[in-house]
Amino acid sequence: MAMGSLTMNVAQLAEAIYLGIVGTEALAAMGFAFPLTILLFAFAGGIGTGSSSVIARTAGAGNKDRAAYLVTHAELLAIIIGVLLGLVGYAVAPQVITILGATGVVRDMTIDYLRVYMIGVPFFMLSIVGSTVLRATGSAASPGIVMTAGSVLQIIIGPILIFGWFGLPELGIAGAAWAYVISRILSCVLYAWLLIRANMVRWTLTGAIKSWTAILHVGGPAIASGLVMPFSMMLVTKLLAGHGHEVVAGFNVASRVETMAHMILWSVSSSAEPFVGQNWGAAKYQRVKSALKMCHVFCLVWGVFTFLLMQMFGTAIASLIDDNETVVAVAYWFFLYIPLSIGFMGMTQVASSSFNALGKPAPPFVISLLRTIIIYVPLVYAGDYFWGYQGIFLATAVTNVGVGLLAWRWNNNYINRKTRSLESQTP
Secondary structure, eight states, rough: HHHHHHHHHHHHHHHHHHHHHOOOHHHHHHHHHHHHHHHHHHHHHHHHHHHHHHHHHHHHOOHHHHHHHHHHHHHHHOOOOOOOOHHHHHHHHHHHHHHHHHHHHHHHHHHHHHHHEEEEEEEHHHHHHHHHHHHHOOOSSHHHHHHHHHHHHHHHHHHHHHHTTGOOOOOTTTHHHHHHHHHHHHHHHHHHHHHHTTTTTOOOOOOHHHHHHHHHHHHHHHHHHHHHHHHHHHHHHHHHHHHHHHHHHHHHHHHHHHHHHHHHHHHHHHHHHHHHHHHHTTTTTHHHHHHHHHHHHHHHHHHHHHHHIIIIIIIEEEEEEOOOHHHHHHHHHHHSSSSGGGHHHHHHHHHHHHHHHOOOOHHHHHHHHHIIIIIHHHHHHHHHHHHTHHHHHHHHHHHHHHHHHHHHHHHHHHHHHHHHHHHHHOO
Protein backbone atom coordinates (compact mmCIF):
# COMPACT_ATOMS: atom_id res chain seq x y z
CA MET A 1 0.00 0.00 0.00
CA ALA A 2 2.89 2.36 0.71
CA MET A 3 4.30 1.64 -2.73
CA GLY A 4 0.92 2.29 -4.35
CA SER A 5 0.32 5.45 -2.34
CA LEU A 6 3.75 6.84 -3.16
CA THR A 7 3.33 6.26 -6.87
CA MET A 8 -0.09 7.91 -6.76
CA ASN A 9 1.48 10.96 -5.22
CA VAL A 10 4.42 10.90 -7.58
CA ALA A 11 1.76 11.02 -10.32
CA GLN A 12 0.12 14.02 -8.63
CA LEU A 13 3.49 15.72 -8.25
CA ALA A 14 4.28 15.02 -11.90
CA GLU A 15 0.91 16.53 -12.80
CA ALA A 16 1.86 19.65 -10.83
CA ILE A 17 5.20 19.82 -12.65
CA TYR A 18 3.48 19.55 -16.03
CA LEU A 19 0.96 22.25 -15.10
CA GLY A 20 3.74 24.42 -13.67
CA ILE A 21 5.12 24.51 -17.20
CA VAL A 22 1.69 25.59 -18.42
CA GLY A 23 1.73 28.44 -15.88
CA THR A 24 0.92 29.59 -12.35
CA GLU A 25 -2.73 29.99 -13.37
CA ALA A 26 -2.97 26.25 -14.06
CA LEU A 27 -1.55 25.45 -10.61
CA ALA A 28 -4.01 27.87 -9.03
CA ALA A 29 -6.82 26.15 -10.92
CA MET A 30 -5.79 22.81 -9.45
CA GLY A 31 -5.87 24.43 -6.01
CA PHE A 32 -9.46 25.53 -6.54
CA ALA A 33 -10.41 22.07 -7.86
CA PHE A 34 -8.88 20.27 -4.87
CA PRO A 35 -11.77 20.70 -2.40
CA LEU A 36 -14.24 19.22 -4.88
CA THR A 37 -12.01 16.24 -5.66
CA ILE A 38 -11.58 15.62 -1.92
CA LEU A 39 -15.37 15.76 -1.53
CA LEU A 40 -15.72 12.97 -4.08
CA PHE A 41 -13.06 10.98 -2.25
CA ALA A 42 -15.22 11.22 0.89
CA PHE A 43 -17.96 9.24 -0.83
CA ALA A 44 -15.56 6.67 -2.28
CA GLY A 45 -13.70 6.35 1.00
CA GLY A 46 -16.94 6.04 2.97
CA ILE A 47 -18.29 3.21 0.85
CA GLY A 48 -14.88 1.58 0.90
CA THR A 49 -14.71 1.88 4.69
CA GLY A 50 -18.17 0.39 5.17
CA SER A 51 -17.39 -2.43 2.74
CA SER A 52 -14.03 -3.14 4.35
CA SER A 53 -15.53 -3.26 7.85
CA VAL A 54 -18.29 -5.72 6.97
CA ILE A 55 -16.26 -7.86 4.56
CA ALA A 56 -13.19 -8.13 6.81
CA ARG A 57 -15.21 -9.24 9.83
CA THR A 58 -17.19 -11.68 7.67
CA ALA A 59 -14.03 -13.13 6.13
CA GLY A 60 -12.32 -13.27 9.53
CA ALA A 61 -15.24 -15.30 10.88
CA GLY A 62 -14.76 -17.78 8.01
CA ASN A 63 -17.83 -16.98 5.88
CA LYS A 64 -16.11 -16.55 2.50
CA ASP A 65 -19.27 -17.03 0.40
CA ARG A 66 -21.10 -14.21 2.18
CA ALA A 67 -17.99 -12.05 1.79
CA ALA A 68 -18.14 -12.60 -2.00
CA TYR A 69 -21.74 -11.38 -2.12
CA LEU A 70 -20.74 -8.31 -0.13
CA VAL A 71 -17.86 -7.59 -2.51
CA THR A 72 -20.17 -7.74 -5.54
CA HIS A 73 -22.84 -5.54 -4.00
CA ALA A 74 -20.23 -3.02 -2.76
CA GLU A 75 -18.92 -2.53 -6.29
CA LEU A 76 -22.45 -2.13 -7.65
CA LEU A 77 -23.19 0.50 -4.99
CA ALA A 78 -19.99 2.33 -6.00
CA ILE A 79 -21.12 2.43 -9.65
CA ILE A 80 -24.57 3.80 -8.81
CA ILE A 81 -23.29 6.52 -6.49
CA GLY A 82 -20.39 7.33 -8.82
CA VAL A 83 -22.71 7.99 -11.78
CA LEU A 84 -24.97 10.20 -9.67
CA LEU A 85 -22.06 12.19 -8.25
CA GLY A 86 -20.49 12.63 -11.67
CA LEU A 87 -23.70 14.07 -13.12
CA VAL A 88 -24.25 16.44 -10.18
CA GLY A 89 -20.60 17.52 -10.13
CA TYR A 90 -20.59 18.26 -13.85
CA ALA A 91 -23.63 20.50 -13.43
CA VAL A 92 -22.62 22.47 -10.32
CA ALA A 93 -18.83 22.80 -10.76
CA PRO A 94 -18.95 26.31 -12.29
CA GLN A 95 -21.10 27.70 -9.47
CA VAL A 96 -18.97 26.12 -6.72
CA ILE A 97 -15.71 27.40 -8.24
CA THR A 98 -17.13 30.91 -8.44
CA ILE A 99 -18.16 30.77 -4.78
CA LEU A 100 -14.62 29.71 -3.84
CA GLY A 101 -13.28 32.92 -5.39
CA ALA A 102 -11.79 31.80 -8.70
CA THR A 103 -11.99 34.45 -11.41
CA GLY A 104 -10.99 35.00 -15.03
CA VAL A 105 -8.74 32.49 -16.74
CA VAL A 106 -8.16 30.56 -13.48
CA ARG A 107 -11.91 29.96 -13.17
CA ASP A 108 -12.14 28.80 -16.78
CA MET A 109 -9.22 26.40 -16.35
CA THR A 110 -10.68 24.97 -13.14
CA ILE A 111 -14.01 24.29 -14.86
CA ASP A 112 -12.24 22.67 -17.83
CA TYR A 113 -10.43 20.31 -15.47
CA LEU A 114 -13.43 19.42 -13.32
CA ARG A 115 -15.81 18.70 -16.18
CA VAL A 116 -13.45 16.04 -17.51
CA TYR A 117 -12.74 14.78 -14.00
CA MET A 118 -16.47 14.26 -13.38
CA ILE A 119 -16.67 11.88 -16.33
CA GLY A 120 -14.24 9.62 -14.50
CA VAL A 121 -15.99 9.68 -11.12
CA PRO A 122 -17.67 6.24 -11.51
CA PHE A 123 -14.28 4.70 -12.37
CA PHE A 124 -12.66 6.57 -9.49
CA MET A 125 -15.29 5.18 -7.10
CA LEU A 126 -14.84 1.65 -8.43
CA SER A 127 -11.06 1.79 -8.10
CA ILE A 128 -11.14 3.06 -4.50
CA VAL A 129 -13.76 0.51 -3.41
CA GLY A 130 -11.99 -2.23 -5.38
CA SER A 131 -8.80 -1.52 -3.47
CA THR A 132 -10.48 -1.66 -0.06
CA VAL A 133 -12.46 -4.84 -0.72
CA LEU A 134 -9.36 -6.64 -2.00
CA ARG A 135 -7.53 -5.79 1.22
CA ALA A 136 -10.57 -6.79 3.27
CA THR A 137 -10.56 -10.26 1.68
CA GLY A 138 -6.90 -10.73 2.59
CA SER A 139 -5.16 -9.67 -0.63
CA ALA A 140 -2.55 -7.34 0.81
CA ALA A 141 -0.18 -6.80 -2.12
CA SER A 142 -2.36 -6.61 -5.23
CA PRO A 143 -4.09 -3.26 -4.44
CA GLY A 144 -0.73 -1.52 -4.19
CA ILE A 145 0.43 -3.09 -7.45
CA VAL A 146 -2.74 -1.93 -9.24
CA MET A 147 -2.38 1.58 -7.81
CA THR A 148 1.21 1.65 -9.05
CA ALA A 149 0.23 0.54 -12.55
CA GLY A 150 -2.47 3.20 -12.83
CA SER A 151 -0.14 5.93 -11.55
CA VAL A 152 2.65 5.00 -13.96
CA LEU A 153 0.17 5.19 -16.84
CA GLN A 154 -0.98 8.64 -15.64
CA ILE A 155 2.62 9.90 -15.50
CA ILE A 156 3.34 8.63 -19.02
CA ILE A 157 0.24 9.91 -20.82
CA GLY A 158 -0.10 13.17 -18.86
CA PRO A 159 2.38 15.26 -20.87
CA ILE A 160 1.23 13.65 -24.13
CA LEU A 161 -2.30 14.95 -23.59
CA ILE A 162 -1.41 18.23 -21.86
CA PHE A 163 1.16 19.40 -24.44
CA GLY A 164 -0.20 17.61 -27.51
CA TRP A 165 2.74 15.33 -28.30
CA PHE A 166 2.80 12.83 -31.20
CA GLY A 167 0.31 14.80 -33.25
CA LEU A 168 -2.44 14.81 -30.62
CA PRO A 169 -4.32 18.06 -29.84
CA GLU A 170 -2.90 20.18 -26.99
CA LEU A 171 -5.52 19.86 -24.23
CA GLY A 172 -3.78 21.85 -21.47
CA ILE A 173 -5.22 21.35 -18.01
CA ALA A 174 -8.05 19.21 -19.42
CA GLY A 175 -5.35 16.80 -20.61
CA ALA A 176 -4.27 16.29 -17.00
CA ALA A 177 -7.84 15.35 -16.11
CA TRP A 178 -8.07 12.92 -19.05
CA ALA A 179 -4.82 11.27 -17.97
CA TYR A 180 -6.30 10.70 -14.51
CA VAL A 181 -9.57 9.33 -15.89
CA ILE A 182 -7.79 6.89 -18.23
CA SER A 183 -5.56 5.66 -15.37
CA ARG A 184 -8.66 5.00 -13.21
CA ILE A 185 -10.25 2.99 -16.03
CA LEU A 186 -7.15 0.79 -16.16
CA SER A 187 -7.30 0.32 -12.37
CA CYS A 188 -10.97 -0.72 -12.56
CA VAL A 189 -10.21 -3.36 -15.19
CA LEU A 190 -7.37 -4.79 -13.09
CA TYR A 191 -9.40 -4.82 -9.86
CA ALA A 192 -12.31 -6.57 -11.61
CA TRP A 193 -9.94 -9.20 -13.01
CA LEU A 194 -8.35 -9.83 -9.61
CA LEU A 195 -11.70 -10.16 -7.84
CA ILE A 196 -13.08 -12.52 -10.47
CA ARG A 197 -9.90 -14.60 -10.37
CA ALA A 198 -10.17 -14.83 -6.57
CA ASN A 199 -13.78 -16.06 -6.94
CA MET A 200 -15.03 -13.04 -4.99
CA VAL A 201 -17.76 -12.01 -7.45
CA ARG A 202 -21.34 -13.32 -7.51
CA TRP A 203 -23.38 -12.31 -10.56
CA THR A 204 -26.66 -11.75 -8.72
CA LEU A 205 -28.62 -8.98 -7.01
CA THR A 206 -29.99 -11.38 -4.42
CA GLY A 207 -29.48 -9.86 -0.98
CA ALA A 208 -28.19 -6.56 -2.38
CA ILE A 209 -30.43 -4.43 -0.15
CA LYS A 210 -29.28 -6.35 2.92
CA SER A 211 -25.65 -5.92 1.86
CA TRP A 212 -26.06 -2.20 1.19
CA THR A 213 -27.71 -1.74 4.59
CA ALA A 214 -24.78 -3.43 6.32
CA ILE A 215 -22.23 -1.47 4.27
CA LEU A 216 -23.93 1.89 4.85
CA HIS A 217 -24.30 1.25 8.59
CA VAL A 218 -20.59 2.05 8.76
CA GLY A 219 -20.20 3.68 5.35
CA GLY A 220 -22.93 6.32 5.83
CA PRO A 221 -21.35 7.93 8.90
CA ALA A 222 -17.92 7.48 7.25
CA ILE A 223 -19.14 9.46 4.24
CA ALA A 224 -20.53 12.14 6.56
CA SER A 225 -17.18 12.27 8.38
CA GLY A 226 -15.33 12.52 5.11
CA LEU A 227 -17.56 15.33 3.86
CA VAL A 228 -16.53 17.54 6.76
CA MET A 229 -12.97 17.80 5.45
CA PRO A 230 -13.90 19.04 1.94
CA PHE A 231 -16.01 21.79 3.42
CA SER A 232 -13.13 22.84 5.66
CA MET A 233 -10.86 22.75 2.59
CA MET A 234 -13.32 24.98 0.74
CA LEU A 235 -13.17 27.43 3.65
CA VAL A 236 -9.37 27.38 3.63
CA THR A 237 -9.28 27.84 -0.16
CA LYS A 238 -11.70 30.78 0.14
CA LEU A 239 -9.52 32.42 2.80
CA LEU A 240 -6.33 31.80 0.81
CA ALA A 241 -7.97 33.24 -2.31
CA GLY A 242 -8.35 36.49 -0.39
CA HIS A 243 -4.55 36.74 -0.43
CA GLY A 244 -4.30 36.18 -4.21
CA HIS A 245 -4.27 33.37 -6.75
CA GLU A 246 -0.52 32.95 -6.27
CA VAL A 247 -1.10 31.99 -2.63
CA VAL A 248 -3.64 29.35 -3.70
CA ALA A 249 -1.08 28.06 -6.22
CA GLY A 250 1.62 27.92 -3.53
CA PHE A 251 -0.69 26.03 -1.19
CA ASN A 252 -1.52 23.57 -3.98
CA VAL A 253 2.16 22.96 -4.78
CA ALA A 254 3.17 22.54 -1.13
CA SER A 255 0.19 20.26 -0.45
CA ARG A 256 1.15 17.96 -3.30
CA VAL A 257 4.73 17.68 -2.04
CA GLU A 258 3.63 17.07 1.55
CA THR A 259 0.91 14.63 0.50
CA MET A 260 3.61 12.24 -0.71
CA ALA A 261 4.64 11.83 2.93
CA HIS A 262 1.09 11.92 4.23
CA MET A 263 -0.02 9.08 1.97
CA ILE A 264 2.35 6.75 3.80
CA LEU A 265 0.18 7.37 6.87
CA TRP A 266 -2.94 6.79 4.78
CA SER A 267 -1.41 3.45 3.79
CA VAL A 268 -0.96 2.60 7.47
CA SER A 269 -4.55 3.45 8.41
CA SER A 270 -6.10 1.83 5.33
CA SER A 271 -4.09 -1.35 5.95
CA ALA A 272 -4.92 -1.33 9.66
CA GLU A 273 -8.66 -1.31 8.93
CA PRO A 274 -8.99 -4.79 7.36
CA PHE A 275 -6.32 -6.14 9.72
CA VAL A 276 -8.30 -5.01 12.76
CA GLY A 277 -11.59 -6.24 11.28
CA GLN A 278 -10.30 -9.69 10.36
CA ASN A 279 -8.53 -10.29 13.68
CA TRP A 280 -11.44 -8.95 15.70
CA GLY A 281 -13.79 -11.27 13.78
CA ALA A 282 -11.41 -14.15 14.61
CA ALA A 283 -11.34 -13.12 18.33
CA LYS A 284 -7.59 -12.28 18.22
CA TYR A 285 -7.95 -9.21 20.43
CA GLN A 286 -4.38 -8.93 21.68
CA ARG A 287 -3.14 -8.99 18.08
CA VAL A 288 -5.39 -6.00 17.36
CA LYS A 289 -3.95 -4.06 20.31
CA SER A 290 -0.36 -4.82 19.33
CA ALA A 291 -0.96 -3.76 15.72
CA LEU A 292 -2.58 -0.46 16.71
CA LYS A 293 0.30 0.37 19.06
CA MET A 294 2.78 -0.24 16.23
CA CYS A 295 0.73 1.94 13.89
CA HIS A 296 0.61 4.89 16.28
CA VAL A 297 4.34 4.73 17.02
CA PHE A 298 5.11 4.61 13.31
CA CYS A 299 2.89 7.64 12.65
CA LEU A 300 4.78 9.78 15.17
CA VAL A 301 8.21 8.69 13.92
CA TRP A 302 7.19 9.29 10.33
CA GLY A 303 5.91 12.76 11.24
CA VAL A 304 9.32 13.77 12.61
CA PHE A 305 11.08 12.30 9.58
CA THR A 306 8.73 14.18 7.25
CA PHE A 307 9.38 17.47 9.03
CA LEU A 308 13.14 17.08 8.69
CA LEU A 309 12.81 16.06 5.04
CA MET A 310 10.56 18.99 4.18
CA GLN A 311 12.86 21.45 5.93
CA MET A 312 15.78 20.25 3.84
CA PHE A 313 14.15 19.79 0.45
CA GLY A 314 10.51 20.95 0.46
CA THR A 315 10.98 24.55 -0.67
CA ALA A 316 13.52 23.54 -3.30
CA ILE A 317 11.09 21.02 -4.78
CA ALA A 318 8.32 23.62 -4.79
CA SER A 319 10.56 26.12 -6.61
CA LEU A 320 11.27 23.51 -9.30
CA ILE A 321 7.53 23.23 -9.95
CA ASP A 322 6.95 26.99 -9.99
CA ASP A 323 9.62 29.60 -9.24
CA ASN A 324 7.07 32.37 -8.67
CA GLU A 325 8.33 34.28 -5.60
CA THR A 326 4.97 34.20 -3.81
CA VAL A 327 4.45 30.50 -4.54
CA VAL A 328 7.84 29.65 -3.03
CA ALA A 329 7.22 31.84 0.03
CA VAL A 330 3.87 30.17 0.70
CA ALA A 331 5.52 26.74 0.39
CA TYR A 332 8.18 27.78 2.92
CA TRP A 333 5.64 28.69 5.59
CA PHE A 334 3.57 25.58 4.84
CA PHE A 335 6.58 23.30 5.36
CA LEU A 336 7.56 25.15 8.53
CA TYR A 337 4.28 24.44 10.34
CA ILE A 338 2.35 21.50 8.94
CA PRO A 339 4.67 18.49 8.31
CA LEU A 340 5.63 18.03 11.98
CA SER A 341 1.94 17.59 12.85
CA ILE A 342 1.04 14.99 10.23
CA GLY A 343 2.06 12.15 12.54
CA PHE A 344 -0.81 13.16 14.83
CA MET A 345 -3.10 13.35 11.79
CA GLY A 346 -2.05 9.78 11.06
CA MET A 347 -3.00 8.79 14.61
CA THR A 348 -6.46 10.24 14.00
CA GLN A 349 -6.79 8.23 10.80
CA VAL A 350 -5.65 5.00 12.48
CA ALA A 351 -8.08 5.48 15.37
CA SER A 352 -10.96 6.21 12.99
CA SER A 353 -10.10 3.19 10.84
CA SER A 354 -10.02 1.03 13.95
CA PHE A 355 -13.45 2.20 15.10
CA ASN A 356 -14.92 1.65 11.64
CA ALA A 357 -13.37 -1.82 11.39
CA LEU A 358 -15.12 -2.74 14.63
CA GLY A 359 -18.47 -1.57 13.25
CA LYS A 360 -18.50 1.59 15.40
CA PRO A 361 -18.98 4.52 12.99
CA ALA A 362 -20.17 7.09 15.55
CA PRO A 363 -16.78 7.93 17.17
CA PRO A 364 -15.06 8.77 13.83
CA PHE A 365 -18.01 10.99 12.91
CA VAL A 366 -17.81 12.80 16.26
CA ILE A 367 -14.04 13.17 15.92
CA SER A 368 -14.47 14.61 12.42
CA LEU A 369 -17.08 17.14 13.56
CA LEU A 370 -15.04 18.08 16.61
CA ARG A 371 -11.93 18.57 14.52
CA THR A 372 -13.57 20.82 11.97
CA ILE A 373 -16.48 22.65 13.55
CA ILE A 374 -15.32 23.02 17.14
CA ILE A 375 -11.56 23.39 16.74
CA TYR A 376 -10.39 23.94 13.16
CA VAL A 377 -12.80 26.57 11.83
CA PRO A 378 -12.40 29.00 14.76
CA LEU A 379 -8.61 28.58 14.74
CA VAL A 380 -8.37 29.11 10.98
CA TYR A 381 -10.38 32.32 11.11
CA ALA A 382 -8.33 33.56 14.06
CA GLY A 383 -5.06 32.59 12.37
CA ASP A 384 -6.02 34.32 9.13
CA TYR A 385 -7.15 37.46 11.00
CA PHE A 386 -3.97 37.84 13.05
CA TRP A 387 -1.24 36.35 10.84
CA GLY A 388 -2.66 35.95 7.33
CA TYR A 389 -2.12 32.73 5.41
CA GLN A 390 0.75 31.75 7.76
CA GLY A 391 -1.82 31.70 10.57
CA ILE A 392 -3.97 29.28 8.57
CA PHE A 393 -1.07 26.84 8.37
CA LEU A 394 -0.33 27.21 12.09
CA ALA A 395 -4.00 26.58 12.93
CA THR A 396 -3.91 23.40 10.85
CA ALA A 397 -0.87 22.10 12.73
CA VAL A 398 -2.34 22.85 16.17
CA THR A 399 -5.60 21.13 15.21
CA ASN A 400 -3.77 18.03 13.95
CA VAL A 401 -1.88 17.60 17.23
CA GLY A 402 -4.86 18.15 19.55
CA VAL A 403 -7.30 15.92 17.68
CA GLY A 404 -4.68 13.21 17.13
CA LEU A 405 -4.11 12.85 20.87
CA LEU A 406 -7.85 12.83 21.56
CA ALA A 407 -8.60 10.20 18.90
CA TRP A 408 -5.77 7.94 20.11
CA ARG A 409 -6.95 8.10 23.71
CA TRP A 410 -10.59 7.44 22.84
CA ASN A 411 -9.82 4.44 20.63
CA ASN A 412 -7.28 3.00 23.05
CA ASN A 413 -9.71 3.17 25.97
CA TYR A 414 -12.50 1.59 23.92
CA ILE A 415 -10.29 -1.30 22.71
CA ASN A 416 -9.06 -2.03 26.25
CA ARG A 417 -12.55 -1.91 27.76
CA LYS A 418 -14.12 -4.05 25.00
CA THR A 419 -11.29 -6.59 25.12
CA ARG A 420 -11.68 -7.08 28.86
CA SER A 421 -15.43 -7.53 28.42
CA LEU A 422 -15.14 -10.10 25.61
CA GLU A 423 -12.32 -12.05 27.24
CA SER A 424 -14.30 -12.30 30.47
CA GLN A 425 -17.14 -13.94 28.53
CA THR A 426 -14.86 -16.57 27.00
CA PRO A 427 -15.09 -19.94 28.82
